[in-house]
Amino acid sequence: MSETIQSRRSFFKGTMAAAVAAAVPASAEAQKKGAAPSSAKKPNIILYLADQFRADFVGANGRNASTRTPNIDALASRGKNFTHAVTNQPVCAPARSVLLTSRYATETGVWHNGLVLDKSLPTLASELRKAGYTSNLIGKWHLALGNPKAGGDPGPVKAEDRGGFLDLWEGANALEHTTHPYEGTIWDQNNQPISFKDQYRVDFLTDRAERFLRQKQEKPFFLFISQLEPHQQNDMQRPVAPKGAAARFANSTAPEDLRALPGTWQDQLPDYYGCIEAIDSSVGRIRRILEEENLADNTIFVFFSDHGCHFMTRNQEYKRSTHNSSIRVPLIIDGPGFHGTQQIPELVGLVDLAPTLMEAAGIPAPSTWKGHSFLPLVNDFEARQKWPNQQLIQISESMTGRAIRTPDWTYCVADLSGSTKEPAATTYHEYQFYDQRADPHELVNLAGRKEYRAKADELREQLKKLLAAAGETEPEIVPAKLYP
Template identity: 70%
Template sequence: MNRRDFLVQSGAAAAASVSLGADAIAQSAATNTGAKAPGRKPNIILYLSDQFRWDFVGANGANSSTKTPNLDAMAKRGKNFTHAVTNQPVCAPARSVLMTSRYATETGVWRNGPALDHTLPTLAGELRKAGYTSNLIGKWHLAPSAEAAGGGPGYVKPEYRGGFLDLWEGANALEHTSHPFYGSLFDGDGKEIKFQDQYRVDFLTDRTERFLRQKHEKPFFLFVSQLEPHQQNDENRMVGPKGSAARFINAHVPPDLRALPGDWHQQLPDYYGACESIDASVGRIKKVLQETGQADNTIFVFISDHGCHFMTRNQEYKRSTHNSSVRIPLIIDGPGFEGAQQIPELVGLINVAPTLLEAVGVPVPSSWKGRSALPLLKDTAAREAWPNKELVQISESMTARTIKTQDWTYCVADISGAKKAASPTYLEWQLYDQRNDPHELVNLAGRKEYLEVAKQLRGELVELLKYAGEGSPEIQPATLYP
């Protein structure tokens, strides 16, 4: 059964960057390494910024301190999916969903550490079969983390690259092979590529520019996978470019953070600086595309794997059901995505790969669980029929499951404390009203006036769990309130 049929049966399917300037545009004819040829498919750049909150994009209008002119320009040129969510708010599982359009419990990567199931069709592999080159620069995180299994934090063997078999300049866990101002990547043969006295974002952008200025005989798929604004693990802190923390010392504090204890007081200034650097990187890449004549034939996707709640919801930065952890930026411009438009429907990470394949005319594997969001751009009937329901699987911090809708967040958890792929029994744990409490500060689970809402959401969550291959676990109603 495909996803559309499932959602229909369940009742879900009812009825130019401001930083470029005129000089850069004037240079666009100087070098042409990939201009559109008759019948040539568009290039695709998938730019992922790790742990980038959706509300730190200025175009989303929720933060008075963000400085993201290049991302804002993308939103003015293309499609801004304002209510995109991750289906697993932790690095490796989220990336597995993005690359395979399957749930993390199906990819083999339900937590950080295991390798991606190599039998699954991937976005890189499908594009490569269709005549693209598939290329990666930056963080991968889908090879085995244990050296005993043939993995580790650095070099990634070809069999663990998920179809990225052309240019490879990456590290499985970039946070363990580098620091913000020095470190290493590894090429396809395992040769170390070092950088020193340069901000990591800028180094990866340099490598991206080097790739884009080469001559490309085929259309390319390029995955630019930045670590920032994710924390540097061994320092347990965010690190922005030099001087950025001082510039953002009194920056806006998002309402979901300011009401709760956490470490946002210390981390926000550097986080702002790192986000600003990511935006500048996007601007640089856009400038190179203009200069090389590739801008008009390149789909550019800006996305994150999950958000960041700064230890306000648990003892780290994600792995929770809340918008601060689950809601992500998703902006796409280029061929097929021209014209400013905000897309308010709920779109999951699982929908991104089929959207891109459809956009370039490549068949979507029948085994994929997501569906293309392209109809949302111009089809009123498709928008009305869009399910606006996404399953979020929580792991590592606990074993939990969430259904996100436009109106509600409903979460159930294994209260035994077990940290495993799934559970046969859950207890209702959280219920948030998105209309009246968008910052999710008041948990309504168990309150008698919301019992019918909870019952409805419980049934819808069970259907999504069946679709994800988890069977029909028992969900016990909350009993906190009489």
């Protein structure tokens, strides 16, 4: 094992052990400092996923004057805003597999869309159930083949393919295939249909979440609310806002990374903004329900996304690239262990979220998980100083590629043959290289420029170490000879 990887693991072993030891019965002062809650009363956990939601469309992140997200901003004002969170695989199904298993997409069985999650892997849902929680899902799943309906749309999901969500289940494998913005069908735990019509999809799923939260809960619960918006409706190839909403955003701000590039943003941004507004209203509604049911003080609430959206400016669709618009995701957490306004700029990945929540609940994470709890970053300056601050990004479908993201750099390599039929390649070529300090909108590709050769060599070696830690065979990485 390399010295870098060994030291990283030693650091996390020590910091996690210290944090767990500190999880004594929670006093008000301990909660104020962000300590883990008492094991005598496990916190409820809600994951609220808004699909394809750009990090810079959260008003609290201060980058977009046209965003209307007062409820998400209020969440950030109460809790922890991880301002540089990234997805480790910027496409729907692989990102979800990483989130729930704390393993990389090449290890989960879901390295591109349409594959089935490896049933042998422990998931956040299954581990929390072992610890006495109920595990419940409402909305999009995307980690099973399902039972195809007429026409081939994947719909109902067999119980054994639900990744440990074995209590309340009201979902569809690919919500974008079984619903439209104002009508469609999901299925309950017995695969009986639950249909809606003449109601906006975000509001329908929020209704189902309210129905669950209003019921008396005998055990601590884990609830995964998995919205489709602001993701595009696949058969319409565009996001669809609530009726009348897009008109309110007709002349809204276009993010700087989009303005210089051709794509679909010119036509689709108003609807995207409208979808964002609908998601924000839903978040506010869920938070009000938690207050009314006296659940807020003992519920960890996580707002996040699986990936961002670049509106076909970087490739021929909406994500699947290593650019900030694709990999940066909102990640805001409030509740026990996460109280108190704080912006945390360290790089964290979706691979780290499950072990973080397990530690916050006082439950040991499986030793096979590859992510690391970032709970020590909360109000702990020393932990923040030692944080590795690098994340591995795997790319599939648009290309077979790999990248390392650090606070200052994005270094990406790709299989230039164009093949996307295998999870990984044996040979990659340097493809994209961005300076995050001088070029945060990633408009100047530095790959192949001789004045950056030493930094590229350094990042190449760091990337190889991350690939080894993820269980990949060390590839050959060919230096770029030309630059654009």
